[in-house]
Amino acid sequence: MAVSIPLWMHNFPRLLRAQPEKQKEVVCAPALTQLVVDLACSNDIRQSLEHVLNRLQSYVSFHLNADIFLIGAPSSYRDQLLHASTATPPIGIAGQLRYQLTEHGVHDANELRYKLPGSAFSVHALQLPFDKNQPACWMVLCFNERLPDSDQINRISAPVAEALTAGLSGWYRQQSRINAAISSEKAAHAAELHDSIAQILGYMRIKASRLTDQCKRKAEPELAEISQDLCHQAQSAYRQTREMIACSRLSIEQGQLVSAISQAISEFEQRSAIVFEMDNRVGGQLLTEDDSQTIFIVREALNNIVRHSHASHARVQLLRQKDSSIRIRIEDNGKGISADEARPDSFGMKIMQERAEKIHANLFILPRKQGGTRIELVIPDLSA
Incomplete structure (x- = not known):
């Protein structure tokens, strides 16, 4: 024991100095x-x-x-x-x-x-x-x-x-490179639709309309009813195909979302007798995680209003929330619809929801108290 104490005292300072720094x-x-x-x-x-x-x-x-x-x-x-x-x-x-x-x-x-x-x-x-x-x-x-x-x-x-x-x-x-490849594929897809299905549907639409007129002139009520239904379906299919072509060709630059929404409203207003109103409270520039996904959702909502709502008035609001998120509200005074009432073979609302998830946004489809439908897309603030 007498030997170990001096050794311990002699080595202790060296042991301290030898400790590696973390x-x-x-x-x-x-x-x-x-x-x-x-x-x-x-x-x-x-x-x-x-x-x-x-x-x-x-x-x-x-x-x-x-x-x-x-x-x-x-x-x-x-x-x-x-x-x-x-x-x-x-x-x-x-x-x-x-x-x-x-x-x-x-x-x-x-x-x-x-x-x-x-x-x-x-x-x-x-x-x-x-x-x-x-x-x-x-x-x-x-x-x-x-x-x-x-x-x-x-x-x-x-x-x-x-x-x-x-x-x-x-x-x-x-x-x-990826965006160029996607744009090229979309352009090719749009050209194929235009040169094949769209032209055939356009021809059927004209012929079905003439058939309906002839049935009415010849007082054939049963045939007139069938031909009128064919005419309606041909027109609906033609409009949907044209919308698919428009979406395939759609290209939007970052920061041009507000302008693209305004152009879409004007386009759908010309297609129908519905009066559209735009209430912009976010200014001239609006940025989302992917503006293309956002404009697709807006166009699908406007297309549903024109095709299904039987509305006389529709409004698109661009609102900035207190938490800096963006709320795009699209509503009409038509017959009304809810997400639960969508047909099983209708993919429009499902696709809208999938697009919203891609940009981490929330999509709500609600009935209006005054009648009609309200669609709200809530997009998080990019600075968060």
Whole structure:
């Protein structure tokens, strides 16, 4: 026992010094290469970016003692903000970036350094250089202390920015190819419909109408009733086919949804004797996760009003809710319908519901107290 005590006392300081420091995960070059591949080949870019930011957060925190955020990607909505699950974004970080870009007249800046008002946070923002046709995206590093100099930050963040740019650029190119292929397929499908079924139905519609007139002139009530039903079905099938062709050819640019809804209302108003009204309370620009899905839902609702409602008046309202979500309300004063009353062979409402789910929206089909039907599409705020 007398020997062990001096040895213990002699070795204790060395044992303390030999304790390895707890190392945080460090992202190295091979991991950044995999990051590029993961983003470029992603089927769900938002989910992929969240995974990537979780990996990058440890790297940035280890080397710079900062949090990393992405603002503006992969959405054209300028305040879209993504971050790691372990990072909490300071209040107003996206809005302050927009303020720096607009109020201070630095539209062409690629790098910004500033403090967040009312807090101890400092920001170093670097724009990721995409093609001009793609929305601007910023990699934002947020420091709870004084900003290090730019050279120190860029030595650490430059490889990360290059990897993010390469990965997202690859994803944008992939999406462009996919959209081009879809548009080409839709155009071919529309051409096939037009050159085959639409022309045949158009011919049948004309012949059925003439047959109905002849039966009426020759006082053949039984044949007149049958021919009138054939005429009605031929006209209905022809209208549906034309609507399918219109939807196949439909292409809408981001930010043009309000204009597309207005054009659709004018188009359906010309097809019927129904008076349509548009009540726009969101302004000239409306952004959703996928504007094409939204306009398809609106067109299907308008088509149902024209074909089934027997209404004299219809109204489309674009409303912004207190939680910043968007409510598109389409109602008529017709005979009324509910989702439970839809025919088993009618796929219109089912397709509308599926399209709403794709953009994480809620679709409601309700009866109006005054008579008629109300359809409400509630779209979440993109900045959430």
